[in-house]
Amino acid sequence: MKQALHPAALEQLFTHARTFNAWQDRPVPDALLHTLYDLLKWGPTALNSGPLRLVFVRTAEGKARLQPLLSEGNRAKTLAAPVNVIVAQDLAFHEQLPKLFPHVDARSWFADNPALAESTAFRNSSLQGGYLILAARALGLDAGPMSGFDAAAVDKEFFAGTSIRSNFLVNLGYGDTEAGVHPRNPRLAFEDACQLL
Amino acid sequence: MKQALHPAALEQLFTHARTFNAWQDRPVPDALLHTLYDLLKWGPTALNSGPLRLVFVRTAEGKARLQPLLSEGNRAKTLAAPVNVIVAQDLAFHEQLPKLFPHVDARSWFADNPALAESTAFRNSSLQGGYLILAARALGLDAGPMSGFDAAAVDKEFFAGTSIRSNFLVNLGYGDTEAGVHPRNPRLAFEDACQLL
Numbered sequence: 281m282k283q284a285l286h287p288a289a290l291e292q293l294f295t296h297a298r299t300f301n302a303w304q305d306r307p308v309p310d311a312l313l314h315t316l317y318d319l320l321k322w323g324p325t326a327l328n329s330g331p332l333r334l335v336f337v338r339t340a341e342g343k344a345r346l347q348p349l350l351s352e353g354n355r356a357k358t359l360a361a362p363v364n365v366i367v368a369q370d371l372a373f374h375e376q377l378p379k380l381f382p383h384v385d386a387r388s389w390f391a392d393n394p395a396l397a398e399s400t401a402f403r404n405s406s407l408q409g410g411y412l413i414l415a416a417r418a419l420g421l422d423a424g425p426m427s428g429f430d431a432a433a434v435d436k437e438f439f440a441g442t443s444i445r446s447n448f449l450v451n452l453g454y455g456d457t458e459a460g461v462h463p464r465n466p467r468l469a470f471e472d473a474c475q476l477l
Numbered sequence: 478m479k480q481a482l483h484p485a486a487l488e489q490l491f492t493h494a495r496t497f498n499a500w501q502d503r504p505v506p507d508a509l510l511h512t513l514y515d516l517l518k519w520g521p522t523a524l525n526s527g528p529l530r531l532v533f534v535r536t537a538e539g540k541a542r543l544q545p546l547l548s549e550g551n552r553a554k555t556l557a558a559p560v561n562v563i564v565a566q567d568l569a570f571h572e573q574l575p576k577l578f579p580h581v582d583a584r585s586w587f588a589d590n591p592a593l594a595e596s597t598a599f600r601n602s603s604l605q606g607g608y609l610i611l612a613a614r615a616l617g618l619d620a621g622p623m624s625g626f627d628a629a630a631v632d633k634e635f636f637a638g639t640s641i642r643s644n645f646l647v648n649l650g651y652g653d654t655e656a657g658v659h660p661r662n663p664r665l666a667f668e669d670a671c672q673l674l
Contacts, residue, residue, distance in 0.1 A: 282489060282617040282651075289482050290615060294516040294608075314667055319491040321664040323607065326624045326645075328662040334671045342674035380662055399599075400624070403645065406600045407622065410520065410607020411491075418487055420479040425604065427523045427597070438674075448523075448600065454479075465525040465577055467518040470511055474531045477539035 299424030300455030323411035331373035351428035361451035369405035372443035496621030497652030520608035528570035548625035566602035569640035
């Protein structure tokens with residue numbers, strides 16, 4: 281029977297994890313990005329559609345393309361992070377459904393319904409973004425999402441001529457605990473966010 | 478220095494976790510739902526906005542309200558699960574920002590921009606849905622998301638007169654491994670879903 285993970289694991293994933301603005305000078309090897317994907321890809325999505333697409337930006341050339349598209353307040357910490365992940369979604373994800381969900385013709389449910397395709401891609405790529413952040417933390421990385429960037433410009437720069445659209449960004453690396461983090465903001469109490477019926 | 482979690486923890490969270498259609502006759506205590514929220518609430522969201530709202534449906538009365546609003550294919554497994562979670566989003570989440578993100582007047586960015594409020598609520602409540610699923614697995618529960626329900630009808634039944642809207646559903650419980658699960662569908666290869674720049 282499955283048990284709860286060790287308290288130290290729950291701390292690493294949730295209660296002690298923080299969003300960092302400064303980073304150790306410690307690289308994130310490409311092999312670890314493969315391991316990261318090979319964990320997060322197993323998280324459940326609607327009809328196994330998996331609309332998430334990821335761009336791992338880790339070279340100076342890649343960062344030079346991303347930098348001008350970031351909001352001012354996010355620029356320094358993003359450039360300093362070893363890896364910036366563009367968390368994106370394929371609005372034509374349904375073209376993969378014959379492979380990913382082969383026992384039903386689910387492709388046809390979306391092919392003529394762009395609004396349904398768009399909301400499904402947005403919901404499920406965001407859900408997979410949650411898997412990405414927690415898979416990174418499970419691998420000992422620090423990860424924090426950001427929405428402060430020019431999404432249309434990122435789409436033009438990185439996804440021109442494709443059905444892929446940016447959703448949000450995640451910085452990956454090893455947080456510099458000595459540089460400190462902001463004081464933690466409060467969260468809503470159970471009673472304010474949840475109902476028991 | 479943080480390390481990767483033990484391989485058994487990565488299996489429990491990602492590689493061995495499955496979506497169940499049959500459940501053990503083992504209750505999920507309310508105290509565990511509180512513990513679940515007290516983990517997932519720490520996951521990062523834009524401006525600490527935390528737009529997620531949850532309804533834990535676990536009584537016969539609650540399930541009787543939900544049942545007719547489920548798609549036929551999801552009805553039996555959902556009724557059999559000890560807890561059905563309505564994962565919802567508060568479109569007026571920004572009213573909480575003076576408390577949750579007190580150092581900036583972020584409320585005003587959304588108060589006059591319903592489209593921005595809506596996309597922020599949808600993205601971040603979905604992201605938090607990912608935290609919910611993995612927090613449940615971290616606590617030894619099985620969890621699987623579903624979109625097969627009448628969202629407008631759920632909103633009318635459970636959220637009438639409020640700014641809360643349903644996003645998706647998650648069944649929680651202890652999966653019945655003897656009843657079996659569907660064969661696992663494939664996932665996209667790294668090269669098909671990811672770019673390294």
